Structure formats: C-alpha cells, structure tokens
Amino acid sequence: MLPFANISIIGLGLIGSSIAHAVRESMPSARITGFDADPAVRARVIELGFCDDVSDSAGAAVTDAGLVMLCVPVGVIADVAAELAVDLPDDAIISDVGSSKEIVLAALTDALPGARIIPAHPVAGTEHSGPDAGFATLFHERWCILTPPEDAAKADIEQVKAFWEKLGANVEIMGAKHHDLVLAVTSHLPHLIAYTIVGTASDLEDVTRSEVIKYSAGGFRDFTRIAASDPTMWRDVFLSNKEAVLEMLQRFSEDLTALQRAIRWDKGDELFDLFSKTRAIRRRIIEEGQDDAAPDFGRTHD
Ligand SMILES: NC(=O)C1=CN([C@@H]2O[C@H](COP(=O)(O)OP(=O)(O)OC[C@H]3O[C@@H](n4cnc5c(N)ncnc54)[C@H](O)[C@@H]3O)[C@@H](O)[C@H]2O)C=CC1
Numbered sequence: 001m002l003p004f005a006n007i008s009i010i011g012l013g014l015i016g017s018s019i020a021h022a023v024r025e026s027m028p029s030a031r032i033t034g035f036d037a038d039p040a041v042r043a044r045v046i047e048l049g050f051c052d053d054v055s056d057s058a059g060a061a062v063t064d065a066g067l068v069m070l071c072v073p074v075g076v077i078a079d080v081a082a083e084l085a086v087d088l089p090d091d092a093i094i095s096d097v098g099s100s101k102e103i104v105l106a107a108l109t110d111a112l113p114g115a116r117i118i119p120a121h122p123v124a125g126t127e128h129s130g131p132d133a134g135f136a137t138l139f140h141e142r143w144c145i146l147t148p149p150e151d152a153a154k155a156d157i158e159q160v161k162a163f164w165e166k167l168g169a170n171v172e173i174m175g176a177k178h179h180d181l182v183l184a185v186t187s188h189l190p191h192l193i194a195y196t197i198v199g200t201a202s203d204l205e206d207v208t209r210s211e212v213i214k215y216s217a218g219g220f221r222d223f224t225r226i227a228a229s230d231p232t233m234w235r236d237v238f239l240s241n242k243e244a245v246l247e248m249l250q251r252f253s254e255d256l257t258a259l260q261r262a263i264r265w266d267k268g269d270e271l272f273d274l275f276s277k278t279r280a281i282r283r284r285i286i287e288e289g290q291d292d293a294a295p296d297f298g299r300t301h302d
C-alpha cells in the first residue's frame, strides 16, 4: 500500500527534485504537486516533468495533499508554513528535510498549531543545488532521521517512516535537540572547516590562485567540493543550529591548539597516536559498510 497518494513538495531544488524522482520510481501511482517561490525554477520543473502539477502558490499546492514536504532553506520554513497554513488539509502530515531540527519543529508548531508534524532530515546530499541536480537514488541506503514532537501519533511516525523506506532510506528516530548536536559534529562542523580552509588558501598572498587550483590534490580537492555547497542553505544551517555548532567549534579549536602544540614541541608520539585513532575510525566506517552513508566528506555525484 502507498504511504501517501498525494504528495506536495514545496521547494523544488536538489532535495525536492530528488524526492520527486524517487517517488516516481518507487511509488509511480502517487500524485506529485510542486511549488517553488522562484518562477524560473517552476518553469524548469515543468520542462523536466518530474511533478504532475506545478502550482503558483504554496497554498494551492497543498489543498489535496496527504503529505506536505517542505524542501526549502531552513531560514524560510516559518514563512512557508505561515503561507500555506489556511490551505493545509486537517488530515495532512507536514514534514520537511531541513538540516537542523529544533528550530524547524518550533517554527512548524508555532505556525501550524494542531497540525500533524513529523520533521525529517535525509542525511544525503551533494554540493549541487537546483531542480536539475536531483536524482532518484540519492536516498538509497542513506540515513533519514525523523525528529517527531513528543506528542506525535505513532501511526503518523510510521507512515512517514514507510515513505522514506520506500525511497530507499534507512530511518532512525531521535529528539530534535540530540539530532542537532550529532549533526553539528558530523556534518555542520566539517562544512565550516571546509569553508574556512578553502577561504584561507584563496587568501594566501604568496600562493597564486592558479597554483591552488593546479596542485589541489587529494584532501584539499575534497574540501573544495564541500565548500562549493549552497551559500543560502549553509548560512541558514549555521544560524539555526548556532548553539550546538559553537559548542563543537569550541572543542575543535581546543583540539587544534593541542595539535599545534604537539607540532611545535616535536611531540611525534602524540601526533602518531591521534592519527592512529582517526585511521581506526575510518576503518570501522568502511567495515560497517557506512562509507557512503557517512556524512559526507569525499562523496561526489557527477
Ligand atoms: N543540499 C543538501 O545536500 C541537503 C539539503 N538538505 C536540506 O534541504 C533543504 C533544501 O536544500 P536543497 O534542496 O539543497 O536546496 P536548493 O537550493 O537546491 O533548493 C531549495 C529551493 O527552495 C526554493 N525556495 C526558497 N525559498 C522558498 C520559499 N519561500 N517558498 C518556496 N520555495 C522556496 C528555492 O527557490 C530553491 O529552488 C534545506 O533545508 C537543506 O538544509 C538536507 C539534506 C541534504
């Protein structure tokens, strides 16, 4: 049985379009209605044909929905929820794919009192954005974390879980606050480090830009991929998960200072011990078959 017969997707970029492609593949009889605030995106989605209907307002897109999936940057979720509030059917489940969850849960609860809210975060993506970037297999064997409010109906959680499993994801359920702490270290901090390191390299006066490009082997190249991620989306992630990101950044700077000291004072044993520990972590990830599901260094989709 289909988890949902009518699915509305608000925001038709990388994640929204990937969900649409994946629904088309795994639930071909489900009807997909889309909306995006950008008219150029709407026009492109009509050309690409991955929605059955493209509406010209968020409200019009949700009137028949069983599931509404908000696939917009976290910073506009509250506005979008307010925009569609009067048109949201009483029995629809509203969900999202935002990378930080505590703020999303608060925004949806405020804007849509009494609604059936089951936030989600597929821990899968790429550095690309827009409706051309989506693909049906994005969620295969990747984690999708649901962060339902404490009073959510079990049946609603199960229905959204079944939906993501149909798209090929493995589903985990956790509290929004815990999600934000975990993702701060596994995804948000790595992105922040990538943005920093690529920025630092491009600022160096005695290394020309062409040398940075020419010799960007291995590690640095992986960082440039991450640092090419969407600026709007990542600005919103850092501002919406401020507390956890700052906490992890504090720990990271302390560890960096310790490493700095070890290099300065020739503490080879300390460096060797740390690098052995980190190598063991990587090997465990590979052994457990999680290298593709790990968030998310070095993963490319071309
Ligand atoms: N990019 C990634 O790898 C991942 C992103 N996410 C989350 O998914 C969400 C969407 O990200 P992407 O698809 O990558 O971004 P994207 O930039 O590819 O798509 C976002 C779309 O939302 C539209 N939009 C912006 N404001 C809107 C509004 N007020 N009403 C309707 N549409 C609006 C934009 O025009 C754009 O087409 C974000 O919340 C992000 O945190 C989650 C997992 C992975």
Ligand SMILES: O=C(O)C(=O)Cc1ccc(O)cc1
Binding pocket: 098, 099, 122, 123, 124, 125, 126, 127, 187, 226, 295, 296, 297, 298, 299
């Ligand atoms: O492209 C990568 O390596 C990513 O890390 C993709 C990604 C970006 C944001 C998320 O919330 C989850 C996954």
